[in-house]
Amino acid sequence: MKAIAQDSYGGPEALEFRDVPTPVAGDDEVLVEVRAAALNAWDWHMMRGDPYFARLMTGAPRRPKRTVRGRDLAGVVAAVGGNVTEFRPGDEVYGDLGAEEGAFAEYASVPGGQLARKPANLTFEQAAAVPLAANTALMGLRDAAGVQAGQRVLVNGASGGVGTFAVQLAKSFGAHVTGVCRTRNAGLVRELGADEVVDYTRDDFTTRRYDVVLDLVGNRSLTELRRAAGPRGVVVLSGGGVYRGGSVLGPVGLIMRGQLLRPFVRQRLVVLGEKPSTRNLDTLRELIEAGSVTPVIDRTYPLPEAAAAIRYLEEEHARAKVVLTR
Template sequence: MKAIVYNKYGSPDVLNLTEVDKPIPEDNEVLVKIHASSLNYGNLVLLKGEPFLARFAFGLLKPKYTIPGGDIAGRVEAVGKNVTQFQPGQEVFGDLSTSGWGSFAEYVSVPENALALKPENLTFEEAAAVPMAAVTALQGLRNKGKIQAGQKVLINGASGGVGSFAVQIAKSFGAEVTGVCSTRNLEILRSLGADHVIDYTKEDFTEKGQKYDLILAVNGHHPITAYKRSLKANGTFIHVGGSGAQLFQTMTLGPWFSLSGKKKMSSLLQRQNQNDLILMKELLEVGKVKPVIDKTFKISEIKEAFKYFEQGHAQGKIVITF
């Protein structure tokens, strides 16, 4: 089968489309013919080996997982004898980040708990945009943020992959949502249901004096003290993306701020979760959430896809097709 393979950390130029052996499913695995995948921040971490601490999980000197890619959407081709949830012919989507990665290939063999049935109203391309980004947004808002109906929620970096899902998921919980993005993305946020939009090129939300119950930081370079200033007395700040300095501050100062006051400040490490994926399937099928896709690239254009993704201005997700 064809697959994207790399054997050293570096720029997108280290990625190569080549022939590898087609996987054979173990007793508890599902063999999926992949129709589409998508790019996430974790793909850049795997590609570059940065930040350096990530190498302790992904390979210290060279990549441990030589076929990158986390999100998949495709069709079940075969199942191991112990698999109970799926059967050949079914359409599925999933997150491979805790089961060896490998979605930039024609086939992958993974444990059944990495998958869920694909939403019936989505194409393979649309479904591939969902797993990692949507579950990250869900876990940040619900698990870490303890989101409640009627709360004022701000999403910084609201037009990207995680952010566009976060706006919709927050609305599905009954929150009043403010999205922060650049000028060209304001209408996208309004179409996703944001109650208020802030153009960061024209105003700094941390200087407006508005207070929020929950802030989800998906992008940006504000110091953690600026976020703290924008929280209500019992507010919560969750970091899921942004500058390295911001992450460092959240990890070091966040626990201190949380212990010394009522405001809670922490970072999120998204984890693959089948139940969360099934919940997203339900939200997608009833129309409460929809994926936003910026561009679609063929697998042979993977280098160009990564270079576009690195620019950091995608509106929603970047999808890879086979």
């Protein structure tokens, strides 16, 4: 089969559209014919091996541990493993391969517990945009922060892949939502349901108080974020952005400081760890089919042009999601 493969760390030029072996579904896996796959900051980090200590964590300091990039996909079930009873060939599905990756390909083998039926009202391209980003937003707001109706929620990075879902999810929970973004994306964030929009190029959101601060950017200090949350607020840190100039010390350092400080402050400081989940994908499907959440796609690229898509993601301040299509 054809796939986007990589043998060494580097920029988009390290990616190749070439033949690789077609995967086979294991006993607990589902073989999916991929119709669309979405880009995430994860793909950028794995492609470049940046930050370097992430290579050590994956046990691959010199070359990527996985050859084929990509986590998020939507497609049609081609075959199922012997232990899989929830799906059968022909089902339309979407899911997140997690750290195993392999979505930027014609076929991918996905653990059954990381796959769900595709929302009926979405195209494959729209569905592929959902899993990692929307699940991160769901876990940050519902599970980590416990957002309740009437609370004031701030989303820093509201026009990004996770942020566009976070704004909609917080509204669906009944919160008053403030979205932080740059000038050109203010209209989009309002359309997604934000009650207020702060243009970070003009105004400082940390001078006001919120019950929940969801930080998806890492461009403000932990002291400033804690001030915005107030003495009893919740600060949720997620460092999944694309960091330009080859430096991630700011966002990574912010998360590390948050981890160290948590035991010593009255505020709740949560460092968000996302995990693929069929249950969460089912929850998101229900919200999407009910019209409460809609994925936003910035651009689509054909699979062979994945390098150009990732270059756009890291250089052009892509908003919402970028998707590869078959």
